[in-house]
Amino acid sequence: MATRTLVRQLQSTIYRAEQMTPVRPLAMPPPGSGLKPVFGNPGLPVIGHTVTVLTDLLEASRRRYAEFGPVSWGVMLGAKTVTVIGPDALEALATNRDKAFGNEGFYDYLIGPFFRRGILLLDFDEHLHHRRIMQRAFTRDRLIGYLDVMTPAIERALAQWRPIDRFPVYTAAKRLTLDLATEVFVGERPGAEADQLSRAFVAAVHGGHALVRADVPGGTWARGLRARRFLENYFRERIPIKRAGSGQDLFSVLCRAQSDDGDSYSDEDIVNHMIFALMAAHDTSTITLAMTAHYLGKHPEWQDRVREESLALGEPAIEYGDLERLPALDMVVKESMRINAPVGGLFRETVKDTEILGHYIPAGTKVAGQVYATQRMPEWWSNPDVFDPERFAEHRREDKSHRYAWAPFGGGAHKCIGMHFGVMEVKAILHQLLLRYRWKVSPDYEPPMRYGTGPMPTDGLPINLTRIR
Template identity: 25%
Template sequence: MGRHPNSLQVAMGADGVIASLAQQWRVAVPAAAAAGAGAYLLYSELAFWLRNRGKKLPPTYWEFGCLPIIGAAIPFLIDPLALARRAEAKCGDCFTLHIFGMRITFLDGPDAQENFCRARDDELSQKEAYKFSVPLFGNGIIYDAELEKRTEQIKLVTASLHTTALGNYVPKMLDELALYFGKLGDSEQLDIYESLSELIILTASNCLMGREIRQTLYKEVSSLYATLDKGCLPISFFAPYLPIPAHINRDIAREKMVKLFRGVIDKRKAEGTHEKDVLQVFMDAKYKNGNSLPAEEVTGLMIALLFAGQHTSSVTSSWTGLFILQAKEREKLLRDLLKEQAEAGPIDIDSIRNKMPLLTACVSEALRLHPPLIILMRRVQEDRPFKDMVIPKGDTVMLSPALSGRRPEVWTNPDEFDPYRWLAPREEHRGHSHAWVGFGGGRHRCIGENFAYVQIKAIWSYLLRNFDMQAVGPLPKPTYEALVVGPKPPCLVNLKRRGSKAVDC
């Protein structure tokens, strides 16, 4: 019997062999993967230097904390602006960082900004740089579309935000303002960032997404949007399909959003209703080839428009108010703003656009100091000269509105909130070409700029006319936990109502 093992012994022996093989596999596979990745990076680096030998490339910045393969990823993800400032102090206004095997070349200063903003799409491309947006917006939408189709889509969005359309949106904004702040008592304390983020989703659902969304589907859309938002992290730029919970939930939420909008679209078509909102503009639109936009693309454009407007508007409207309430010459600024409001007349598209220059300057100044998008990106399509250097094909070029907004050669006392710098006779932003890139610049200036100014100025016109306000605590610091940079909570403001709850518009 000892020489002839029974079935149990055979099974136990087989289990041991399998366990041993599994252990070897667990060790060998990661080792092989690491070796393969290392070999690929080595090959890529060698091919890069052979292709670019003899060229004067931008200096590469390294510091303590930069590691093999991941490069400067850790300091970049912690505080990209602090890293860029250290690099610029050592290397000048054009330098390269290595992050996860990518070459990231920063440009800063008036000359660099002009080089970036004046480039054509076949020189510096948005499409490759913003690939991380594809799982968010969808296939064939904006940065995943070929240039001709992308141009058509951008024209559709531009048409939906035309001056005439903006005039139709202002009454809807005022309705939301009256409803939201009308629920407050005579004296309240709010987290202004939290409140304005919620308010701007409400106005967006009313002006952009349509009556059905605002009246019956708002909570569902708001919840899905929050999930999409949480799936847009700094790591998403480098690995948008990394199977982490935030990305998995993002993909599920997007599918639900498509289904929701498809239901609204089908209902409108079945009932023959026609609304005055952006959703209707996209439903009625046709490409040059005569094809209508399928529900998936309509939803993708709606998500893109919402992301472009909600975050930037909620962040900028919050910073605008916080800076006004904590300005060095707060009392004078508030007196001037209240005088401007009294002389502007009713809040409508004409008064917002033409009769509130100081409030406009306050918004621009808040954007200069704390832009919500701290980095703009392009992919280099062909070797690009800059000064005596060559930025090589394949680099991702980054320009930072947050850095350019604090250049001492452009802005007097650049770290101070001073909205009067935007007004005559100073007009500091006119001193240098592309000195201010809060809404981008050149061929790809933000198409939602006018809508953002109208929305933010409508909010603060209403608040200035109806409440006395006092900031609580020091000015918040920016937080870099998301791709869109906002103020770090809490952002507390005390509001005391003037007079009755009647809306003073």
Template identity: 25%
Template sequence: MKIPKKQSQNQDILTKNQLPLPPGSLGFPLIGETISFLRDPDFATKRQQKYGNIFKTNLFGSPTIMMLGAEANRYLFSEENQNFAIKWPESVAILLGSASLSTQTGSIHQTRRKLLSQAFQPRALASYLPAMSEISYRHFKKWETFNQLTWYPQLRQYTLDIACKLLVGKDATNDTHFTELFEEWCAGLFTLPIRLPWTKFGKALKCREKLLTKIEEMILQRQQQGNSHQDALGLLLDSKDEDGKSLSIEELKDQILNLLFAGHETLTSALSSLCLLLAQNPEILAAARREQQQIICAGALTPEHLQQMTYLDQILKEVLRIIPPVGGGFRSTIQTCEFNGYRIPQGWSVLYQISKTHQDQSIYKNPKNFEPQRFGIDRAEDKSKPFSYVPFGGGIRECLGKEFAKLEMKIFAALLLRGYEWELVPGQNLDLVMIPTPRPRDALKVVFRSIHGVNEQSKVRP
């Protein structure tokens, strides 16, 4: 006898509700284990050793299940909008805004993503190359005058300059107030959402309002001048919604703020990790320089030059494996479901872990070692199992700007290797602070200088 569909579904729900919750601890009332999560870089490692690859905790006021490994990634990414929906900690969701791509879901997310993807197509990316090179040279020359510098905050200014110029057509170099507001807004993202004026979150809320005012001025100015720019802002200004209406100013502001954040925060982390890991591995640095010397480039870098840099590609992939800029991602459970014999209750948060996936010894040989050759054709370790290499996430919410990020990293690295050298200042603390994105505790102090001097450097200038 055939069981009716509804009865079968009810039986399925009943069966899942009888499954055990994953092992773990929910910690203290309200705050759970949030403070340990924010402060302890080994939070996931300790619990994985104790409970295995799936365990429960409580983060940012929500009961949460942490799922580690390639199989967990595959399950979460494939069940998007069925069992799971995007979920950010409340502080992040509020500060990014309800109309930003990062917080949108369902069909509205799909239509906006399709629209914005035009800014990251191959033709658009190729058009960004000259500006990325020019901004890189400008910052390199400035850093050269310092001789010794604290690099991380300088890299933050560099990535913000590129994001502003190429995504919204704004020259942020001389707008120190915009930069200060942006930095204080970023500092409040992964905090407890306490709306008091002296808290990081309270200060960030104030900065968000001031940033949105500045962004609105940019939008109105572009509209008055006549929009002819094919950057992300230009695409948004020209776009229509499902009813043929232009996007509202309120949505435009949230979308632009989100793009600037996405094109800035994680890239700064990735570039600082690149500079740190190359300085700590002189043989790999020397091999990377040799590749650059073999690529004949009398003028500006072209896409054809970049395609020849296969070893640099491996280095960049290994940087993103060993210190992924994003530690993981939150989802909310739409309906009770099951993974590996455990119940994942409706309404609970789920957190997948990128860094733990990238340290899986069954996939990566000596995972703690910096070995770019693991991505060579003969080893190709990341190809052994789907979703084992996920620095940009996966599924329908995979990072929209990943090709933009890879291009920026490659241009920065190529030009840096061709013309400059850097050494770590002794005695500094290079332990990584992980929240909101990984960075050395003492902000990466280096001695920075030109290799060839002005005459040789001019040979590779655009």
């Protein structure tokens, strides 16, 4: 408790220092445009508002919203960035009606050296072309096949979880989802080669989170670059075998996939998409799975309710059609994703002068759409900081108040192509977890978090785990 109080005091001190820089407009609108300037302040020298955003994103966002409204600017990671909050702003950013917002510029700045030319980093016609091919890997029949591979792998992994008082569920979930991604996406069963692949992938992810963004020997960024080169070689060497074979893992499917027009991926495309797919599937599923387990531990009445649903199905091996027979679990997962959006923002860069909600934004400006803060706005959600899965029940459906009030998968042309896979994976794991274990979390415990592209617990997210069978 004393440590947490000290951290809060330090955060408040940093925030006050950030606010000492004068408020000014980002840029003046063209005369006669009728647009308003975006107001904000740069924050601390060089780093701007980065510290408060990485350590307490929700509070930082709420303060900016209270001071400046839904559109403001500040310096983040050394770059002037416009922050937009609220479903109207997210809709404008995601739908991108005048094609003014590109993904490549901002995402390339954040993670480009490690995940360049992944599907999220492509724009406009090129993105659409690649997406049409990739959709072949996420049809209903493909998802059923992935689930068939996933189910026994989940059973093997959960059997190894140890019932202890402080079981680190986030750490365990991270290992599990990475193993599943390696097996389902790459076709690698657990072993030395899969472990080497996993280590390289983790190093690449960490590289994207590095604060010192330079190729310093021994640094996080340098290790990430080395890992990227390993992953490129790994996938490139195996493409001929995958393309000639009949495997049903994602890697094999992408090697053979064609659009309706007969278009297919080049070898370089496959390498880039596989590296990005591993990151996208692993990171988002990990935080969703771990935080859902956390909330079920803090709310035993909901844990009992969703366990009853799983018991009614009768078998650990869940079928794809059974997912619709778990309505309480569906509400719980959605509420977990509302409170802790696995991807906290939509990141774009303007490719031409444009506006959001009547505010002028010049070309070349980085824009961050705050999904995390939007999903916690009292204007759209009752008691937004309270875990309340019933808000997704048919008689309430608070998520229907605005199509972008709940937007964990983004929206528009870049809406997450693997969202159905991710939800399927999380539910399949939780179903087996509920049948095998019971767990508790102290009502007073609040996990310490840090924020990158999404939230990450810094203490492993401990739970009191007990075996049922």
